[in-house]
Amino acid sequence: MKRFRQQLFVFFNRHPSLSLLSLLGPSLFWMGIFFLVPLLIILLYSFLQKGPYGGIIYQFTLENYRRFLDPLYLTILIRSFKLAVMTTVICLVTGYPIAYRIAFASKKWKNTLLVLIILPFWTSFLIRTYAWILLLRDTGLINQLLLKFHIVREPLKLLYTEGAVLVGMVYGFLPFMVLPLYASIEKLDKTLLEAAEDLGATPLWKFLRVTLPLTLPGVIAGSILVFIPSVAAFVTPDLLGGAKTMMMGSLIQNQFGPARDWPFGSAISLVLMILVLISVFIYLRLTKENKGI
Amino acid sequence: MKNTPSQYPSLPAFPHPCVPPSPRPHISWLDWITGLGYLFLYAPILILIVFSFNNSRFNVVWKGFTLDWYIKLFEDTKILEALKVSLIVALASTAISLVIGTLTAWAMYRYSFKGKRILEGVLYLPIIIPDIVMGISLTLFFVLIKFQLGMASIIIAHVAFNISFVMVVVRARLQGLDRTLEEAAMDLGADEVTTFFKVTLPLLSPGLIAAALLAFTLSFDDFVISFFTAGVGATPLPVQIYSMVKLGVSPVVNAISTLVLIISFILVILTEKLQRK
Amino acid sequence: MVIDVELRNVTKRFDRTTAVDNLSLQVYRGEFFSLLGPSGCGKTTTLRLIAGFEIPTEGEILINNQIVNHKRPYERNVNTVFQNYALFPHLTVAENIAFGLERKKLPRTEIRQRVAEALELVQLTGLDHRYPKQLSGGQQQRVALARAIVLKPQVLLLDEPLGALDLKLRKEMQLELKNLQHQVGITFIYVTHDQEEALTMSDRIAVLNQGRLEQLGAPEEIYEYPKTRFVADFIGISNFFKGKITGNTGQRLEVETEDGLIVKLPKEDHLKIGEKVHFSVRPEKMWLMSEMSSKNGENQFPGFIERKIYTGNATHFIVSLSYTQKVTVLLQKGDRESKRGPWTVGDKVWISWKPEDSVILKD
Ligand SMILES: Nc1ncnc2c1ncn2[C@@H]1O[C@H](COP(=O)(O)OP(=O)(O)OP(=O)(O)O)[C@@H](O)[C@H]1O
Numbered sequence: 001m002k003r004f005r006q007q008l009f010v011f012f013n014r015h016p017s018l019s020l021l022s023l024l025g026p027s028l029f030w031m032g033i034f035f036l037v038p039l040l041i042i043l044l045y046s047f048l049q050k051g052p053y054g055g056i057i058y059q060f061t062l063e064n065y066r067r068f069l070d071p072l073y074l075t076i077l078i079r080s081f082k083l084a085v086m087t088t089v090i091c092l093v094t095g096y097p098i099a100y101r102i103a104f105a106s107k108k109w110k111n112t113l114l115v116l117i118i119l120p121f122w123t124s125f126l127i128r129t130y131a132w133i134l135l136l137r138d139t140g141l142i143n144q145l146l147l148k149f150h151i152v153r154e155p156l157k158l159l160y161t162e163g164a165v166l167v168g169m170v171y172g173f174l175p176f177m178v179l180p181l182y183a184s185i186e187k188l189d190k191t192l193l194e195a196a197e198d199l200g201a202t203p204l205w206k207f208l209r210v211t212l213p214l215t216l217p218g219v220i221a222g223s224i225l226v227f228i229p230s231v232a233a234f235v236t237p238d239l240l241g242g243a244k245t246m247m248m249g250s251l252i253q254n255q256f257g258p259a260r261d262w263p264f265g266s267a268i269s270l271v272l273m274i275l276v277l278i279s280v281f282i283y284l285r286l287t288k289e290n291k292g293i
Numbered sequence: 294m295k296n297t298p299s300q301y302p303s304l305p306a307f308p309h310p311c312v313p314p315s316p317r318p319h320i321s322w323l324d325w326i327t328g329l330g331y332l333f334l335y336a337p338i339l340i341l342i343v344f345s346f347n348n349s350r351f352n353v354v355w356k357g358f359t360l361d362w363y364i365k366l367f368e369d370t371k372i373l374e375a376l377k378v379s380l381i382v383a384l385a386s387t388a389i390s391l392v393i394g395t396l397t398a399w400a401m402y403r404y405s406f407k408g409k410r411i412l413e414g415v416l417y418l419p420i421i422i423p424d425i426v427m428g429i430s431l432t433l434f435f436v437l438i439k440f441q442l443g444m445a446s447i448i449i450a451h452v453a454f455n456i457s458f459v460m461v462v463v464r465a466r467l468q469g470l471d472r473t474l475e476e477a478a479m480d481l482g483a484d485e486v487t488t489f490f491k492v493t494l495p496l497l498s499p500g501l502i503a504a505a506l507l508a509f510t511l512s513f514d515d516f517v518i519s520f521f522t523a524g525v526g527a528t529p530l531p532v533q534i535y536s537m538v539k540l541g542v543s544p545v546v547n548a549i550s551t552l553v554l555i556i557s558f559i560l561v562i563l564t565e566k567l568q569r570k
Numbered sequence: 571m572v573i574d575v576e577l578r579n580v581t582k583r584f585d586r587t588t589a590v591d592n593l594s595l596q597v598y599r600g601e602f603f604s605l606l607g608p609s610g611c612g613k614t615t616t617l618r619l620i621a622g623f624e625i626p627t628e629g630e631i632l633i634n635n636q637i638v639n640h641k642r643p644y645e646r647n648v649n650t651v652f653q654n655y656a657l658f659p660h661l662t663v664a665e666n667i668a669f670g671l672e673r674k675k676l677p678r679t680e681i682r683q684r685v686a687e688a689l690e691l692v693q694l695t696g697l698d699h700r701y702p703k704q705l706s707g708g709q710q711q712r713v714a715l716a717r718a719i720v721l722k723p724q725v726l727l728l729d730e731p732l733g734a735l736d737l738k739l740r741k742e743m744q745l746e747l748k749n750l751q752h753q754v755g756i757t758f759i760y761v762t763h764d765q766e767e768a769l770t771m772s773d774r775i776a777v778l779n780q781g782r783l784e785q786l787g788a789p790e791e792i793y794e795y796p797k798t799r800f801v802a803d804f805i806g807i808s809n810f811f812k813g814k815i816t817g818n819t820g821q822r823l824e825v826e827t828e829d830g831l832i833v834k835l836p837k838e839d840h841l842k843i844g845e846k847v848h849f850s851v852r853p854e855k856m857w858l859m860s861e862m863s864s865k866n867g868e869n870q871f872p873g874f875i876e877r878k879i880y881t882g883n884a885t886h887f888i889v890s891l892s893y894t895q896k897v898t899v900l901l902q903k904g905d906r907e908s909k910r911g912p913w914t915v916g917d918k919v920w921i922s923w924k925p926e927d928s929v930i931l932k933d
């Protein structure tokens with residue numbers, strides 16, 4: 001048996017292309033059939049017409065894309081974009097000081113702080129979002145406290161608002177901002193900061209002229225890592241938002257659920273995907289350029 | 294003993310100008326923001342956990358400690374069934390994606406071939422593209438080929454995204470692997486098989502375990518893709534929790550959520566421990 | 571003499587680069603054989619070809635007079651000490667050393683005994699249970715050595731084994747390695763880019779340049795009679811001259827250099843009048859004098875001291891003989907300088923050397 005296995009190894013060693021094929025075969029198969037083909041189906045469907053009772057009629061049309069210009073859907077598109085940008089900016093502004101603090105923490109603390117940032121990534125996003133319902137609803141903790149200290153007379157409407165969606169997304173994606181920021185601040189040569197001080201830079205000047213430019217790759221990486229899941233968010237607006245705060249994710253789900261309009265749903269999915277791929281592309285271009293400095 | 298130190302002029306008592314004054318611990322605005330940031334990240338989770346022990350149906354204010362909700366939980370056959378589905382899906386998709394992802398990582402590490410860059414891009418796609426798009430497209434695919442939605446379809450979908458994550462983790466480990474170690478083993482008389490089992494695999498194993506834990510967690514926690522690819526009769530836990538949440542807040546949801554969080558925490562700590570090794 | 575390893579017209583090409591180019595050499599049993607050359611000249615590749623990690627593009631590799639081109643590394647009775655040591659991080663020192671013995675399926679007790687012996691040989695007794703990470707660079711080096719030697723290979727291949735050590739430790743280990751080789755009597759093929767190391771340790775040296783063999787010989791031979799400009803330049807310091815043969819007076823060749831100096835060289839039969847030649851003279855073979863002297867041989871030329879470099883036990887003088895020809899002259903402490911020294915920059919001096927100290931170089 002062992003002899004056989006060894007011969008197998010030697011055989012593969014002599015025929016690298018065969019061994020390459022047997023190594024890559026399974027993933028080519030799986031990714032091809034269960035990932036690429038479905039994406040192609042979406043592409044195809046997005047140019048077809050919807051049947052009277054759902055389903056598909058095999059007839060070419062551009063109608064599904066034209067519908068984006070319909071004010072109803074355009075608002076949703078713009079809202080998704082707006083909320084995603086706001087989430088990114090808030091995450092950046094709050095995440096930077098946090099990342100900075102971790103990068104300059106003592107060794108003992110640094111690890112703990114980092115693990116605490118990573119931990120949420122490992123826990124169910126659904127559950128963490130659900131936790132905010134406990135805080136935000138009319139009888140939730142925040143309203144309880146506000147009432148108790150007589151800050152308000154009656155409970156504020158916090159849940160099912162755009163604000164709630166924003167808070168939920170910042171909460172969910174903040175770690176995606178902090179980690180790459182931390183990585184680039186950590187790499188920053190600390191003597192450069194001392195040199196800047198030595199040359200008379202005030203703290204603000206030092207930050208603007210030295211720290212920020214040098215950690216720009218982290219800023220870009222973090223921003224894109226937050227922007228992508230934000231613009232495609234489905235769980236957060238679904239649980240914390242209301243009918244008035246529909247975003248693209250929920251719109252897609254709607255088409256495959258109650259609306260039964262698969263072609264339109266496919267078109268939205270495709271647009272969303274292209275939006276995401278463009279941001280990734282920009283990210284790759286920007287980080288490549290930055291490496292040259 | 295003539296040269297006692299006292300014969301030398303003593304140094305001035307004030308500190309040398311180059312030495313900065315010893316840092317006194319003070320809390321800066323950075324500390325405040327960081328503290329608030331962590332509070333923001335953990336307060337909701339903590340409150341969720343606390344409420345799962347709250348002796349009140351409406352869990353509005355603290356009414357005392359109880360384990361009732363956990364007892365209710367274990368009497369709820371739907372939840373238990375969903376937990377079973379989730380565990381089976383997570384285990385199966387982890388096993389399959391671990392094998393496929395590792396083979397792929399190995400190929401990408403060892404060989405250079407035409408179209409490698411393109412394949413690399415495709416392999417990263419499932420990590421990048423929105424999960425809702427992935428879920429929708431797979432569902433359409435299953436419907437089109439008339440594949441019955443159920444446990445199998447969820448497993449297939451989870452493998453499709455887990456392959457990428459496994460590949461990334463294992464490949465990172467492989468990249469750190471010193472090729473000369475394998476050469477050294479062969480130099481010392483180990484054939485290919487022995488080298489693989491005695492050197493490569495032990496060195497790779499922390500990466501494999503980390504990849505498996507990651508795949509398991511991602512599968513176990515996944516909601517969006519499961520939501521679309523699940524059919525009647527096979528409801529994974531997150532989907533079950535979602536439908537309960539949609540019906541309204543209930544202490545049982547808090548309890549099951551707490552359990553899921555704790556399982557995740559244990560997995561992270563395990564992974565951390567293994568990475569340290 | 572028994573030949574352990576032989577390379578016959580071996581060429582190794584990677585995609586674009588030719589790492590080893592038509593290399594032929596023989597390594598004798600029990601000798602300390604060095605491969606010397608600048609970075610990228612193909613030393614490591616040559617070693618990897620012998621070890622079996624690479625297959626030659628052309629030519630043959632023989633171990634024990636058998637062609638081993640396609641033998642796997644574990645089928646060859648040679649072992650390697652890797653440049654970065656390649657110690658298994660997941661195994662202890664003892665387990666690392668036992669690795670090869672276990673593959674040979676030796677009985678437990680024998681393995682344990684031989685590991686202990688090997689540890690003693692490299693003076694690491696007591697560190698059996700440490701992991702490589704817990705050792706200093708020098709100690710790791712010894713473990714790598716022990717791990718290879720314990721297998722009693724026919725040939726031990728060492729790839730710059732001392733490269734990562736600091737100078738002092740390096741000097742110590744050079745001595746130790748040499749002693750060790752005497753003790754175990756294994757053939758060593760030793761790769762280094764440090765000429766001094768090669769000269770002090772080797773029985774024979776092969777000087778490589780861009781994958782080709784420049785010269786093969788004993789250290790004295792290589793130093794005293796470099797065959798090519800590359801060797802003369804790479805090993806020690808040399809003064810180079812270029813010229814045309816103008817005369818052949820029985821015992822001597824007469825050469826007129828590009829600067830018009832008439833230099834006498836030892837006779838070489840195959841060189842004809844009118845041919846171009848390159849030759850070199852070692853700085854320590856040159857004399858420095860204040861005046862021309864009748865007893866100081868045939869080659870005497872005036873010049874100016876341009877720089878004087880003091881290096882402790884010796885002094886280098888850079889003397890310009892013409893606008894373009896500068897030479898370095900080396901005076902050891904207590905050498906001839908005392909005759910009328912010390913010279914300083916700007917002084918007019920005469921330099922001279924014996925015709926036989928000129929070495930004619932192949933181009
Ligand atoms: N696997 C490889 N693929 C392509 N080129 C290679 C490979 N290995 C070596 N080379 C090339 O072959 C040439 C010789 O390399 P080699 O490692 O033998 O040099 P070396 O003499 O050991 O140098 P150094 O002193 O720096 O270790 C170099 O130009 C190198 O770039």
Ligand SMILES: [Mg+2]
Nearest residue numbers: 613614615729
């Ligand atoms: Mg080398």
